[in-house]
Amino acid sequence: MAEIRRIATDQRRSRAVVYNGMVFVGGQTADDRSQDIRGQTRQTLAKIEKYLADAGTDKRRLLTAQIWLKNLERDFEGMNEVWDAWTAPNAASTRATAQCELGHPDILVEIIVTAATAD
Template identity: 35%
Template sequence: MIHRHGTTKRYSDSTRFNGTIHLVEVPSIEHGDIVEQTRNLLTLVEERLNEAGSDRRHLLMVQVYLTDMADIDGFNSVWDNWVPQGCAPARACIQVVALARPGWKVEVVVTAAQLEI
C-alpha cells in the first residue's frame, strides 16, 4: 500500500512504499544566504522524515539542486554537520537555472529507508 503524508491536489510532502520514503523539500524562506536556507531546508527534511517513519540516519539517496554551484561549499558546511557520521547517502549535486521561487537557492530530493519496526 502507498502511504502519503501532507497530500494536496498537486503534491504530497512525502510518500512511502515498501519501506522506502520519497520526499522533496525546499526552504520555507526566500531570503538569506545558502547557509541559512540550507539550515532551514534540512530542518524541514528531518521533520518530513520523522513524519514518514524515518530519520537522517536512514538516508539512501539525495539529489541537491543549486541555482549557483558557487554555493556548494556553503551547502556542504551545513550538510557535513547534519548527516550523522557513517550515514552519508549516495548524493548528486546539480546546478539548475532556476527553482520555482526566485529567492530559493536550493532544493533536495530525498530517498530514505523506513525505520525498522
C-alpha cells in the same frame, strides 16, 4: 500488496510518500528565502528531517539525495558545510548536486531525498 502512505498531500503533490520500506521526500526548499545558502540549507534540511520523522524514520537511514543549487560555483561550499554538519556520522547517502533554474528566483537550494523506513 504494500500500502502507499502519503504525507502532507494537497491537490498537486505529497511532501513525502512511504511505500515498500522506502520514504520518498519530494523537493524541499526554505520558507525564509531572504536567508543566504547556509540559512536556506538549514531550513530545507529541517523540513526534510520533519517529513522523515512523520514517516517513522530519520536521516541515519538516508539512501540517496539530489541537491539542486541556483548557483553551484557560489553556493556549493556553503551548502556542503551545512550538509556535512547535518548528516549522521557513518551514514552518508549517495548524492548528486547540480545547478539548475529553480521554481522562484530567491530559492537558492532544493533537496530531494529517499530513505529506508525503520520497519
